[in-house]
Amino acid sequence: MSAWGVRTVAVLEVRQRIRSTRWKVALIAFFVVVGLIAWGVAAAVSGVGDSEWLSRQDAGRVLFGVVLMVVLFLGLLVSPTLSATSVNGDRAAGTLAVLQVTTLTPLDLAVGKLLAAWGAALAFLATSLPFLVWGAVLGRISPVRVVASVLTLAFVLAVVCAVGLALSASVARPAGSALLTYVVVAGVGVGTLIAFGLSAFFLQRTEVVQVYGVDVGGSGACSWSEREETQTHTEDTAWLLGLNPFVLVADVAAAPAPSLNGSDPLALMGAGVRFAQAGARDEIDECWLDDGGFGTSTPAGSAVWPWSIPVYAAAGAGSLWLAARRLRVPATTLPRGIRIA
Amino acid sequence: MAAAALAPADSAALVAEHLSRSFGPVRAVVDASISLEAGSVTALVGPNGSGKTTLLLMLTGLLAPDAGRVEVRGLDVATSGAAARRLIGWMPDVFGTWETLTCREVLETFAAAYRLPPAVAKERATTLLATVHLVDLADAPSRVLSRGQKQRLGLARALVHSPAVVLLDEPAAGLDPRSRIELRGIVRDLAEAGVAVLVSSHELAELEEMVDAAVFLQRGVSSFAPPTAALQPWRVHVLDGAAFLAWSAAVGLGVTQEAGGAGAASAVDPAACAGPAGPTHPTGPAGPATFLVSLTGELQAAQLVRDAVTAGVALTRFGPAYGRLEQAYLAMDTDRR
Numbered sequence: 001m002s003a004w005g006v007r008t009v010a011v012l013e014v015r016q017r018i019r020s021t022r023w024k025v026a027l028i029a030f031f032v033v034v035g036l037i038a039w040g041v042a043a044a045v046s047g048v049g050d051s052e053w054l055s056r057q058d059a060g061r062v063l064f065g066v067v068l069m070v071v072l073f074l075g076l077l078v079s080p081t082l083s084a085t086s087v088n089g090d091r092a093a094g095t096l097a098v099l100q101v102t103t104l105t106p107l108d109l110a111v112g113k114l115l116a117a118w119g120a121a122l123a124f125l126a127t128s129l130p131f132l133v134w135g136a137v138l139g140r141i142s143p144v145r146v147v148a149s150v151l152t153l154a155f156v157l158a159v160v161c162a163v164g165l166a167l168s169a170s171v172a173r174p175a176g177s178a179l180l181t182y183v184v185v186a187g188v189g190v191g192t193l194i195a196f197g198l199s200a201f202f203l204q205r206t207e208v209v210q211v212y213g214v215d216v217g218g219s220g221a222c223s224w225s226e227r228e229e230t231q232t233h234t235e236d237t238a239w240l241l242g243l244n245p246f247v248l249v250a251d252v253a254a255a256p257a258p259s260l261n262g263s264d265p266l267a268l269m270g271a272g273v274r275f276a277q278a279g280a281r282d283e284i285d286e287c288w289l290d291d292g293g294f295g296t297s298t299p300a301g302s303a304v305w306p307w308s309i310p311v312y313a314a315a316g317a318g319s320l321w322l323a324a325r326r327l328r329v330p331a332t333t334l335p336r337g338i339r340i341a
Numbered sequence: 342m343a344a345a346a347l348a349p350a351d352s353a354a355l356v357a358e359h360l361s362r363s364f365g366p367v368r369a370v371v372d373a374s375i376s377l378e379a380g381s382v383t384a385l386v387g388p389n390g391s392g393k394t395t396l397l398l399m400l401t402g403l404l405a406p407d408a409g410r411v412e413v414r415g416l417d418v419a420t421s422g423a424a425a426r427r428l429i430g431w432m433p434d435v436f437g438t439w440e441t442l443t444c445r446e447v448l449e450t451f452a453a454a455y456r457l458p459p460a461v462a463k464e465r466a467t468t469l470l471a472t473v474h475l476v477d478l479a480d481a482p483s484r485v486l487s488r489g490q491k492q493r494l495g496l497a498r499a500l501v502h503s504p505a506v507v508l509l510d511e512p513a514a515g516l517d518p519r520s521r522i523e524l525r526g527i528v529r530d531l532a533e534a535g536v537a538v539l540v541s542s543h544e545l546a547e548l549e550e551m552v553d554a555a556v557f558l559q560r561g562v563s564s565f566a567p568p569t570a571a572l573q574p575w576r577v578h579v580l581d582g583a584a585f586l587a588w589s590a591a592v593g594l595g596v597t598q599e600a601g602g603a604g605a606a607s608a609v610d611p612a613a614c615a616g617p618a619g620p621t622h623p624t625g626p627a628g629p630a631t632f633l634v635s636l637t638g639e640l641q642a643a644q645l646v647r648d649a650v651t652a653g654v655a656l657t658r659f660g661p662a663y664g665r666l667e668q669a670y671l672a673m674d675t676d677r678r
Contacts, residue, residue, distance in 0.1 A: 008453040012439065019441035019482075094437035098498065101401050101431050102454035103423040329426075330405035330419055334364070340403050 001107035009104065009112020010119070013086070017120060030078070031127040034071060038131035041066045058263050060138025065253070065265035067135055068149060071128040072249050075157045076189060078124050080181035083117035084164035085174035087323065088338075092174060097340050106327035110165065110320055117161040122154060139264075149253030152305070156245045159316040160185060166319035169326035172338050192244040196276070199237040205280075207231050213286035222287035235279030242304035243311065247273055251304045274301035354379040354537035355429075355506045360399050360409035361561075362392075369395040370406075371561035377506060377537035382528055384548045385541040386670055387558030393541045394434060396558065397510050400539070401431045413506055427455065430504035432495050434511040434541075440484035444475050444494055447483055448501055455502035462501075469497035472527060474520075488515040496527070507531055507538045513547060525551045545666040555666060559673055572635040574662040575642055580655035582630030588654050589634075594645070599631040633662055 017023050045059035090096035136146045164181040171177040209229045241247045254270035278299035355377040362370045370392040377383055387393050398404035402418035411418040416425040445466050452462030470479050473493040492515050513521050528551050531538050542548045557564050579585040589596045636642050
């Protein structure tokens with residue numbers, strides 16, 4: 001691999017795409033859609049913003065959170081179209097083999113195509129930045145958090161592009177690889193949540209737990225007692241949630257800490273994951289006499305990104321490696337239905 | 342055209358030995374050997390499905406052969422990778438262009454892919470656009486090009502890095518007559534400059550005018566000396582058909598009259614006139630006529646001309662009915678797949 005080769009391929013890819021007017025229209029449409037959603041959210045929260053329970057800062061956090069998730073969602077829809085046809089599409093158009101015979105290496109082609117697709121995905125991300133900044137300023141979210149969440153989003157899109165690239169290098173027809181990439185995106189975006197939800201049914205066990213509650217018939221004060229409870233051990237499958245791109249981005253962006261109190265959607269998502277991580281509790285606090293609240297404090301748990309970012313990075317790197325392998329010449333075995341030229 | 346025996350001389354720019362390649366149960370190339378000399382043009386001839394494109398893919402280093410090896414100037418294509426590919430220019434039979442890029446940008450991109458510095462790339466693009474007569478369209482997007490113009494751009498693309506070996510797969514397809522003649526000139530100029538050129542084409546008559554050697558490919562097996570028929574058809578144009586028939590009967594020469602003139606000749610199988618055919622029109626036409634005669638070679642042809650002219654036959658034209666490549670091709674046990 002060389003910087004020269006990667007640059008040549010990336011410049012070629014970008015030139016091809018940027019000149020198609022369709023692409024400009026798509027960017028404008030993306031800007032308009034994100035803008036409309038942001039405006040809608042802002043209008044909705046400002047309507048209740050005068051009330052006591054939603055401060056101006058909270059309204060900004062809602063705006064930031066919703067826009068971040070919407071941009072991720074749209075990014076996940078857009079990214080596969082950019083990379084999932086870039087190898088087999090070129091093959092079908094007869095423009096791949098003529099590049100493979102040059103001094104470009106397979107890795108030059110793979111990395112160049114990935115950078116071009118990712119760059120295009122980042123262009124979509126860039127058009128939505130004004131709305132994110134708007135929410136961040138209103139919500140007084142620290143710039144470090146904003147930058148970290150945008151970087152995580154960009155990273156997730158890079159991985160999706162890499163997966164699309166690998167599939168387009170492995171599947172003969174562009175339509176097939178595009179479809180498969182969407183299946184993968186749906187799998188991590190929705191499938192992980194469904195799998196987590198379904199797993200809960202299989203993780204229910206009846207156990208004896210310690211309960212700290214009001215001894216109604218006795219002293220009237222709080223005391224410890226034992227009770228049989230049906231417990232759901234979601235801590236066993238909470239890692240599934242970590243694979244979800246929305247959870248990952250929300251986890252990095254959650255500011256200042258995951259919490260069920262408040263209206264920040266990112267903090268709510270983070271809190272949900274913490275509860276899932278905590279799973280069944282050995283001790284249950286039902287005493288309302290001491291401090292008024294019972295069991296609403298969010299469990300400490302742990303951030304999901306130290307687990308999911310390495311997994312995503314491995315998936316991305318593996319995909320890139322596979323794509324480069326498929327582009328290697330001289331080709332020894334050809335997948336079914338693939339012609340070199 | 343010299344159908345020389347395979348002699349991997351030191352001057353060979355590209356040598357391929359005993360290549361074979363199967364795709365599943367299909368044996369595309371069974372045993373193909375080829376040697377391209379620097380400064381010479383070699384024809385690659387074979388029926389559809391005989392493995393020409395597969396062979397070229399192996400020569401370019403895109404496809405790994407199941408057995409055999411390809412060397413370009415001593416570099417093994419399989420192991421030397423980019424260094425070997427740098428020496429080869431390839432124009433595939435089917436290829437696309439990046440539709441939104443201009444012709445100049447297409448060439449400059451390929452020059453960049455071969456690591457030519459931008460200044461050199463610009464200069465090469467300008468030179469080659471002039472060579473293939475696309476200067477007027479240099480800054481037009483390549484999607485507006487016609488098929489023949491795309492073909493010419495494809496040729497320029499294959500030459501952008503000044504390769505030592507040029508492999509052209511059906512380069513004349515879709516070209517207008519002028520472009521075909523110019524293609525011939527470009528190919529000859531490449532050979533003059535010391536490039537080894539391999540041209541695959543079905544336009545045998547045209548091919549014959551530019552090649553120095555030929556390789557025949559048949560059912561995936563290559564051969565340098567194709568089987569040639571003992572007798573080859575020659576075409577005789579005379580002013581007086583009846584007089585010619587009378588003379589040929591007198592000297593015992595078997596002739597066949599051609600009905601529709603030169604046009605119909607292409608449909609005539611040389612094997613059909615290989616035997617001793619008697620005069621088909623004993624009386625014959627009184628005016629100008631065309632006949633086919635079967636001769637063993639140029640020696641007999643010279644003899645015939647001398648005898649006929651001496652006997653007062655008004656010969657206007659006389660020559661082989663088919664080009665040598667065509668003859669060799671037709672003599673092959675051709676089977677289209």
